[in-house]
Amino acid sequence: MDRLDALKLFIRIVEGGSFAAAAREIGVGQPAVSKQIASLERHLGAQLVRRTSRSMTLTETGQSVYEAALRIVGDFNELESSVGHGQLSPAGLIRVTVAPVFGRLYVVPHLPAFFSRYPHVSVDLSATERKVNLIEEGFDLSIRSGPLADSSMIARHLAASPVVVVATPEYFEKHGRPERPQDLDRHICVVFAPRREPRAWRFDNADGPGLHVPSGNFHTGDAEQIRAAVLAHMGLVQAPAWLFAAEIASGAVISVLADFAPAPLPIHAVHAAGRRLPSKTRVFIEFVSEILTADRGPAFVPDSL
Structure with a gap:
């Protein structure tokens, strides 16, 4: 050997x-x-x-x-x-994890352009909400939204998404609009509960409460179901703006409590430390960064990172 x-x-x-x-x-x-x-x-x-x-x-x-x-x-x-392949260009399979809705909205629709640019690279996209152990499970890269806790990983900051509270005009016509976070106690919320525990909503303005635990008659740990419930006029939700960007732009949902919004959520490309990043992975990260940078407006905001 x-x-x-x-x-x-x-x-x-x-x-x-x-x-x-x-x-x-x-x-x-x-x-x-x-x-x-x-x-x-x-x-x-x-x-x-x-x-x-x-x-x-x-x-x-x-x-x-x-x-x-x-x-x-x-x-x-x-x-x-x-x-x-007869040329020194990025080639091979890259295995990537991404949240299901984020992948459907912001990655998969752009893959034809990526494959046109890099025809010898293949992408295996695994849609999951859980935090994947990249090394143990054999993944090259993860696209993650929110704060990062694992310091053993290397992260490339891609974008940031505002945190918004939204509902449909039909919901607001029936129930009125909250003017302050305290008003949420009188409203129906669509409850994101990824581990069967409601995830608290955060507000940063000193005049409002720091946290609000949402209550309502629909709980789910699936972001696609959150979208469906809000668009069915079932209540308010706090979510990253990328989840409802098209609906915010069209007026299908309305954002409220903007004066109390917390800091935007960062979005990172994460890969294992100790590995030289192959060009196939590097070009994929650059491509996703291009997508998110070009999609300013409701979904993403520029920042200094």
Whole structure:
């Protein structure tokens, strides 16, 4: 086994969590895998992995070698793919996670233009509201809306979306408009409850309450259902403006309580640290950034980030 293959095997071991998992994945016996990693350790002159009967951990050197191996193998795979197509251009499959409605509204409709520009890149788009572990689940990139909590990831700021409270004109005609956050106690809300707990609405103006826990007879953890409920005149909702941008622009919904709005929600492209970003991923990030930058107005606002 040459050194590049040994590095590929080492990556499989780290990401699979064990020598046995890597052996099963490539269809060889575990002793053969152990022998190859021992040979790599001898060649490098350092221990890469600590093993016990129940666990495996990387040494400090092993972590450094793993991160370097990702860059080396990634560069080679990209070069191999590009040369195989007869040109040094972005090529290969990129696996991306995105919130379902955001993907439907702001990513999928623009993919024909992306594929026209980069015909050798393929996109596997996974629509999910949950926070995906990119490394464990084999994703290259995640498009996320809202504050980021995972400091182990690298994030590229793409845009920011105002936070709005909206309902249809028909709802306001029947129930009146709230003038202050306190008035929401007398209104019907469409309740976003992603884990069966209502998500509080935030307001930043000192004259209003900092939080409002919405109440209403419809709860859902699905943003598409939030849209459908509001457009069916079922109540008010607080949401990022991108969710209702077309309806705000057309007057199908009306935004209220703008003086009490919290800071806009950031939107990021997130990828794992320690990996050199392949050109296929880099151009996809740039393309999404172009989409959001061009779509100013109700959906997105310029900011300094």
